[in-house]
Amino acid sequence: MKIKSTSSNIVIYLIIIIGVIIFLFPLYLLIIWSFQSTSEIFSFPPKLIPGSNFIENFSMLRIKMDVYRTILNSVFITTITVIGQLFFASLAGFAFAKYTFKGKRILFALLIATMTIPFQATVIPLYIIMQKLNLGNTYASVILPGLTPAFGVFLMRQSIKQIVHNDLIDAGRLDGATEFGIYFRIVLPVLKPTLAALGMIFALGTWNNFFWPLIILTTREMLTVTVALANILGVYEMPYGALMLGSFISLLPILVLFLFLQKYFIRGLTVGSFR
Numbered sequence: 001m002k003i004k005s006t007s008s009n010i011v012i013y014l015i016i017i018i019g020v021i022i023f024l025f026p027l028y029l030l031i032i033w034s035f036q037s038t039s040e041i042f043s044f045p046p047k048l049i050p051g052s053n054f055i056e057n058f059s060m061l062r063i064k065m066d067v068y069r070t071i072l073n074s075v076f077i078t079t080i081t082v083i084g085q086l087f088f089a090s091l092a093g094f095a096f097a098k099y100t101f102k103g104k105r106i107l108f109a110l111l112i113a114t115m116t117i118p119f120q121a122t123v124i125p126l127y128i129i130m131q132k133l134n135l136g137n138t139y140a141s142v143i144l145p146g147l148t149p150a151f152g153v154f155l156m157r158q159s160i161k162q163i164v165h166n167d168l169i170d171a172g173r174l175d176g177a178t179e180f181g182i183y184f185r186i187v188l189p190v191l192k193p194t195l196a197a198l199g200m201i202f203a204l205g206t207w208n209n210f211f212w213p214l215i216i217l218t219t220r221e222m223l224t225v226t227v228a229l230a231n232i233l234g235v236y237e238m239p240y241g242a243l244m245l246g247s248f249i250s251l252l253p254i255l256v257l258f259l260f261l262q263k264y265f266i267r268g269l270t271v272g273s274f275r
Contacts, residue, residue, distance in 0.1 A: 027251075034245035041240050053241055060242040065228040066220060067249065074225040075253060077142050078206045084147040085202045086195055092148075093156025094187055098169060108157075115150045123215065130216060141216045142224070146206065152198055159194040160187065196261045207254050225250040 033041050034057060035050035061067060095101075096108050126145055135141040164187055172182040188195070210226045217223055223231075229250065232243050 030244055030248050030251075033241065034248050036241055036244075038238060038240045041244070054245070057239070057241040057245045060239045061232070061246050064232045064239065064242060065223070065246065067246070069221055070223050070225045070228040071249070071253070073139075073222065074207055074250070077139060077224060078203055080139070081143050081146050081206045082199050082202045084143065085149050085152055086199055088148050089152030089198065090156045090160075090188065090191060090195065091183065092153045093158075093160050094164075094183055096153065096157045097160040098164070098166070111150050111153060115154075119211070123212070126212075127215060136216060137218045137222055139222075142209075142213055145212065146209075149202065152202065155198055156191070156194065159191060163194075164190055200258060200261055203257060204254060207250075 032048065032050045035052065035054045036047065037051065037053045037056070040047055040051050040053070096104065130136050130141045135144070168186050168190075169182055172186050177185065208226060209224070210230070213224045214227050214230070217227060220228075225246075229243065229246050232239060232246060
């Protein structure tokens with residue numbers, strides 16, 4: 001039995017190692033291609049070691065895009081958007097989970113129904129609204145449309161129903177806490193793992209958002225990193241080394257954020273699994 005158990009563990013570890021290699025290999029290619037020229041990237045057999053073209057790639061990248069400004073644009077937009085999304089999602093989720101009001105089920109059903117509408121179907125009216133409000137080519141035009149995510153409200157409602165007990169809310173009311181006081185002092189502290197997990201999902205989606213910023217942002221100094229990277233490749237010039245370097249640089253903030261929040265992210269995904 002012991003030999004059989006050991007063999008099973010070896011097989012499991014081998015599968016995990018192979019899976020890790022498969023998932024990390026594209027990242028490894030992205031890193032080494034950041035150090036290679038375009039001809040080296042497309043050479044055969046492929047070179048799997050870094051080259052000596054890093055400085056040239058970085059110089060080309062700075063010519064093609066304002067590296068620091070676009071990174072700061074994406075960091076600012078992502079930070080404000082995620083904070084707003086978590087606030088409104090948790091507040092609405094708290095209301096749907098713990099309050100009783102007329103039309104509650106209908107409103108929640110309509111909210112969930114909006115998840116079936118593709119974003120492309122709302123682009124034209126959304127663009128017209130932003131232009132009428134004189135918000136075109138501004139941070140607000142990118143941030144405001146994503147502040148009320150239906151998926152976030154649904155997830156927060158389910159989490160609050162499972163982990164925030166009515167006794168805690170009743171105790172807060174007996175102590176004289178206001179409804180917002182209960183939300184900030186009782187509900188939010190209990191939801192830290194869920195907020196971290198949801199925040200990571202929102203941050204990844206906002207950071208990688210390409211379609212809407214491409215439409216609403218028109219000047220170089222306002223571009224996000226995804227849109228700026230898409231503008232690197234031209235008709236007659238294909239600096240793939242610079243593109244790979246820019247992609248790797250754009251990956252670093254999200255990677256650091258995930259490493260920082262990974263323990264909360266895992267706990268948030270497993271909240272409610274065990275009762």
